[in-house]
Amino acid sequence: MYDISYNGISGVECGVRVIERPSIPAAIKRVTEIEIPGRDGTLLEGDGTYEDIEISVKLNYMTQRELWMRAYRDVRRWLLSAGNGELQFSDDLDYFYKVKHVEVGEGSRASKCIGVLAPVFLCEPFNYLVSGKYEHDIEEVLYNPYHAAHPIYKITGEGVCTLTVNGKTMTANVGQNLTIDTELMLVYREDSVAMNTAVSGDYQDLYLRSGENEISVSSGFDVKITPNWRCL
Secondary structure, eight states, X not given: OOOEEETTEXXXXXXXXXXXXXXXXXXXXXXXXXXXXXXXXXEEEEEEEEOOEEEEOOEEEEOOGGGHHHHHHHXXXXXXXXXXXXXXXXXXXXXXXXXXXXXXXXXXXXXXXXXXXXXXXXXXXXXEEGGGGSOBOHHHHSEXXXXXXXXXXXXXXXXXXXXXXXXXXXXXXXXXXXXEETTTTEEEOTTOOBOGGGEESOGGGGOBOSEEOOEEEOTTOEEEEEOOOEEO
């Protein structure tokens, strides 16, 4: 049975069925049109970023007619409780979409016992790998067969450490542990204390490029990497 999962809860668990497989739009690259006097047409300039995508999923559910509104509230609670989260489809369980917003839309009655709705999930443009959510050793992420990724580095040790990625460095003052999140551009300890002032360097320099990468860390320190692998 084809199903969706949102934040780890499947539609089937909520008594919801997918009416038809959704169409998944391709991400659109952001470009700026530049007009040059005396030149035909325009020039296109891109900054390497992409627009968000919208995925609409048609759902229905069945209940006793006197419980229709309760069932509708339960479905809305499932879709809206997180505000954002992860969306998966049962025929592609190795990947997920990062949802930024959910618009539930109108709930209608197909009959006295059947409800229909078509929530729209506003997602980041990338499709993320589930395996990229977990910590890896350096050797496991040196080759990136996917799109450029924004990883998380967790460094353990004591003192001043230099993390080098593809010839570019970030210096960090580590007190037992330090996490560098290049996507959120935040640095923090395991106890959630913010430590942005403990590092010197650019987060973008620590991205994992597509293809081969070179990563090293100062002697006496250990680093685990959550690669956040992603595809378009």
